[in-house]
Amino acid sequence: MEQTVLKIKYHSKEIEKLTYIAGKSDWIDLRSAENVTLKKGDFHMISLGISVQLPAGYEAVIVPRSSTYKNFGLIQVNHIGVVDESYCGDNDLWMMPVLAVRDTQVRVNDRICQFRIQRHQPEILFEEAESLGNPDRGGFGSTGKQ
Numbered sequence: 274m275e276q277t278v279l280k281i282k283y284h285s286k287e288i289e290k291l292t293y294i295a296g297k298s299d300w301i302d303l304r305s306a307e308n309v310t311l312k313k314g315d316f317h318m319i320s321l322g323i324s325v326q327l328p329a330g331y332e333a334v335i336v337p338r339s340s341t342y343k344n345f346g347l348i349q350v351n352h353i354g355v356v357d358e359s360y361c362g363d364n365d366l367w368m369m370p371v372l373a374v375r376d377t378q379v380r381v382n383d384r385i386c387q388f389r390i391q392r393h394q395p396e397i398l399f400e401e402a403e404s405l406g407n408p409d410r411g412g413f414g415s416t417g418k419q
Contacts, residue, residue: 277328282363285322287381300387302338308380311373319379321367327358327390335369335388345385346375
């Protein structure tokens with residue numbers, strides 16, 4: 274299996290170090306680096322306590338863990354965070370922008386989101402066509418209806 278190196282600067286000695294668990298999932302959990310108390314409707318940028326140097330040609334995608342809404346009542350307001358390889362300085366801290374849908378507390382080391390890296394999209398050329406030449410699938414929202 275191909276391995277890629279990520280250089281990590283930790284801004285907190287309290288958070289657990291990042292780990293890659295082979296065979297389980299290729300998403301890597303990220304932890305809160307701060308204690309946060311939020312009231313319903315509050316917005317906050319939760320520090321994840323790391324800065325990362327991604328390899329050239331890669332970007333990171335940050336999303337909530339599937340249990341984040343249930344456990345903390347938090348929604349990631351940008352829905353998906355994209356970190357490009359140029360965001361790699363010592364103080365380019367990874368954050369999770371959240372909105373609380375109920376009163377909640379997040380503590381240092383709580384696993385609140387996850388990330389993976391992916392190669393940049395290739396250059397795309399757009400070709401206009403009168404027809405795509407394929408059968409229609411059933412329209413938007415049709416998956417599982419037939």
